[in-house]
Amino acid sequence: MSTADRRPIGVFDSGIGGLTVVRALMDRLPFEDIVYFGDSARVPYGVKSVATIEDFTRQIAEFLLQREVKALIIACNTMAAVAVEVVKQVAGAVPVLDVIDAGARAAARVTRSGAIGVIATPTTVNSNAYARAIHHLHPDVRVYSQACPLFVPLVEEGWLDHPVTRLTAEEYLKSVLVEDVDTLVLGCTHYPLIKPLLQQVCGDEMTIVDSAVTTAEATARRLSELGLLNPQREMPNYHYYVTDIPLRFQSIGERFLGRSIRQLEMVRLGS
The missing domain is CATH 3.40.50.1860 (Rossmann fold)
Known part of the structure; x- marks a missing residue:
């Protein structure tokens, strides 16, 4: 020992x-x-x-x-x-x-269609870090990123299942869901707290990758x-x-x- x-x-x-x-x-x-x-x-x-x-x-x-x-x-x-x-x-x-390496590896492993969505803060999206990490593992995978700046203050306010948070999620996720992604990476450590709400918005068929887990x-x-x-x-x-x-x-x-x-x-x- x-x-x-x-x-x-x-x-x-x-x-x-x-x-x-x-x-x-x-x-x-x-x-x-x-x-x-x-x-x-x-x-x-x-x-x-x-x-x-x-x-x-x-x-x-x-x-x-x-x-x-x-x-x-x-x-x-x-x-x-x-x-x-x-x-x-x-x-x-x-x-x-x-968190980026772990989330990217999990997403590349579980995607079935080869289309992955990433939601994160504007800084993380602009860094393109998740897309680079995923493409390093699987160059053919398509990655669609969406900045969600309002999620952090909503989570810190405790509005985890609030109508405002739900409407915000529906608006942010429009551009990602239209690409027929089958996997969604939570690219911010605040987002796991609204994972149940995001699952409802995306539907049960969507695999959500919680980078904390x-x-x-x-x-x-x-x-x-x-x-x-x-x-x-x-x-x-x-x-x-x-x-x-x-x-x-x-x-x-x-x-x-x-x-x-x-x-x-x-x-x-x-x-």
Whole structure:
């Protein structure tokens, strides 16, 4: 039994959305300790330059590595699109996983028609990261992307099954559904919270790829392959670090997690 097995998994995001990945990890790997970092003081990342995103991402990865994590998970689509190579350089031998790679692999694997829809924030859509990742795996697959900027505020407002959210989804998905896609990738970590609503809008025949779930599955496989699964069967420890604690962080975070947040700590990064 290696002491390395007991190290926590490090998960990080530009804010709060990555908690859906943490939730999926809790469900898939219930005995693993997890350290989460949300850069809540500097969110959103989407409006920042590539150099700034890379710098902030490096700071977070180094912070988590100092806490002796056994794996790093980039639970932010913007970070994954821009700075995954930076994280891998910093991480060295520590395995690095990200939501875009996991989501792209799952979508390429399950599509039957070869037509995949991707819904995400404007920044992620403009980066073309999902299309590149899917085409790298299957060059013949057709990818149709749609930016859905209103979904994040609607989810954070808690309007998960609200008529306004349903009408917004119907409007956004028109351009994707007309292409006869059979697979839809949720390319933002906020979107899993409205997955039931999206399934209703798309219909039961649509396969929805939840990148939070696929990232948890990919993590479980990687840790198993490397012999890093935690052997203990005690209650796991979850620790959350943020760079700011807005008034609504606790309530929104617990909605994302589906459970209470206990060990929450504010830290400063950079100058």
